[in-house]
Amino acid sequence: MQKKYLMTPGPTPVPPEVLLTQARPMIHHRTPEFNAVVRNCVEGLKYVFQTEQSDVLLFCSSGTGAMESSLANCFCAGDEVLVCHNGKFGERMVQIAVVYGLAVTVLEYGWQEVVDPADIAAHLAAHPATRGVVVTQSETSSGVLNDVEAVGRIVKDYADCVLIVDSITGIGAVECRTDAWGLDVVMTGSQKGLMLPPGLAAVTVSPKAWRAYERSTLPKFYFDWKKYLKNLEKDTTPFTPAVSLMIGLDRSLKMMREEGLDGIIARHARLAEATRQGVEALGLELFAPVEGRGNAVTPVWVPDGIDGKELVRILKNRHGVTIAGGQDEYAGRIIRIGHLGYFGDFDITTTLVALEMTLSELGYDFEPGAGIRAAEAVLMAEEED
Numbered sequence: 001m002q003k004k005y006l007m008t009p010g011p012t013p014v015p016p017e018v019l020l021t022q023a024r025p026m027i028h029h030r031t032p033e034f035n036a037v038v039r040n041c042v043e044g045l046k047y048v049f050q051t052e053q054s055d056v057l058l059f060c061s062s063g064t065g066a067m068e069s070s071l072a073n074c075f076c077a078g079d080e081v082l083v084c085h086n087g088k089f090g091e092r093m094v095q096i097a098v099v100y101g102l103a104v105t106v107l108e109y110g111w112q113e114v115v116d117p118a119d120i121a122a123h124l125a126a127h128p129a130t131r132g133v134v135v136t137q138s139e140t141s142s143g144v145l146n147d148v149e150a151v152g153r154i155v156k157d158y159a160d161c162v163l164i165v166d167s168i169t170g171i172g173a174v175e176c177r178t179d180a181w182g183l184d185v186v187m188t189g190s191q192k193g194l195m196l197p198p199g200l201a202a203v204t205v206s207p208k209a210w211r212a213y214e215r216s217t218l219p220k221f222y223f224d225w226k227k228y229l230k231n232l233e234k235d236t237t238p239f240t241p242a243v244s245l246m247i248g249l250d251r252s253l254k255m256m257r258e259e260g261l262d263g264i265i266a267r268h269a270r271l272a273e274a275t276r277q278g279v280e281a282l283g284l285e286l287f288a289p290v291e292g293r294g295n296a297v298t299p300v301w302v303p304d305g306i307d308g309k310e311l312v313r314i315l316k317n318r319h320g321v322t323i324a325g326g327q328d329e330y331a332g333r334i335i336r337i338g339h340l341g342y343f344g345d346f347d348i349t350t351t352l353v354a355l356e357m358t359l360s361e362l363g364y365d366f367e368p369g370a371g372i373r374a375a376e377a378v379l380m381a382e383e384e385d
């Protein structure tokens with residue numbers, strides 16, 4: 001027997017309470033019992049997204065479905081949109097926008113760069129007919145956190161331009177104030193901070209985004225937002241929903257409310273800091289720049305002379321700890337330690353011990369125990385406050 005630890009930024013571990021709830025016998029979705037589940041999920045999601053003004057819609061899809069829905073529901077073919085791209089998921093938004101025939105301007109940065117809101121301001125000033133700005137808040141591929149609050153301040157002055165935020169690994173890990181920051185569409189996926197298996201995605205739709213929807217002519221059926229809204233008015237869904245996942249979501253949202261959003265974000269900040277301090281004490285270098293580091297995932301450069309793919313393999317096969325590797329040109333060059341959702345202090349310390357053991361097995365020279373001591377110092381210092 002080998003005990004397993006899932007330390008990836010999605011899918012993420014699911015609390016036993018949530019797993020057990022999902023194991024209940026199936027119920028029919030056109031029943032008062034399920035209507036209550038829908039109602040609770042929407043209310044809970046509004047709390048998590050920090051919105052009262054926006055509607056929250058739930059889809060049976062992974063996060064990419066929510067991404068696609070945001071473009072299909074807000075625009076017409078040929079609409080000018082500005083997509084910020086500083087990693088894998090910004091790039092995916094560009095791909096979807098191209099497929100839908102939008103006139104895309106790509107604001108491209110390196111993976112270790114943060115989106116500069118001044119570039120967005122300059123673009124909108126020069127192209128006031130722009131209908132949408134798309135930003136990834138928490139770039140899972142790089143760990144970079146983009147300042148969507150600053151982008152919100154810019155976009156709100158353009159009455160016909162919606163701000164679409166991919167917060168798929170932001171929600172539940174970092175602050176994301178949908179209403180206060182003027183974010184028109186914000187999305188997340190179930191297998192992230194919501195602590196569920198993959199299969200559900202949620203989007204918020206502001207009044208401004210509904211106006212964009214009204215003029216949008218792009219084809220849509222399964223992801224047609226209005227279908228979901230009309231059904232939500234009756235506490236139901238347009239199509240057969242993922243009943244067990246939604247029952248699980250009802251439970252995980254209750255857990256999130258019990259901890260409170262501030263507590264959840266503080267826990268993530270603390271675990272992220274412990275991870276960063278831990279790996280740096282081993283002489284490893286962080287990938288994301290200091291001015292834009294999120295709480296969901298810690299990407300780390302693999303030291304010279306070490307095979308990053310082998311490192312990930314040994315961690316998983318020999319020690320039972322699954323972390324993520326790098327994507328695209330960073331495959332084998334960086335590792336990514338996830339700490340998003342159902343994570344506590346000892347997930348981090350366990351992972352750092354396993355990392356130390358693996359690095360040692362691969363012949364990397366470091367002071368044994370240094371990582372764990374540094375992480376422990378962070379975790380204990382905060383506890384004394």
Ligand SMILES: Cc1ncc(COP(=O)(O)O)c(C=O)c1O
Nearest residue numbers: 062063064089138140168169189
């Ligand atoms: C920031 C971000 N956007 C989009 C996605 C795509 O979501 P999915 O894989 O659930 O379709 C992910 C998934 O990892 C993500 O982290």
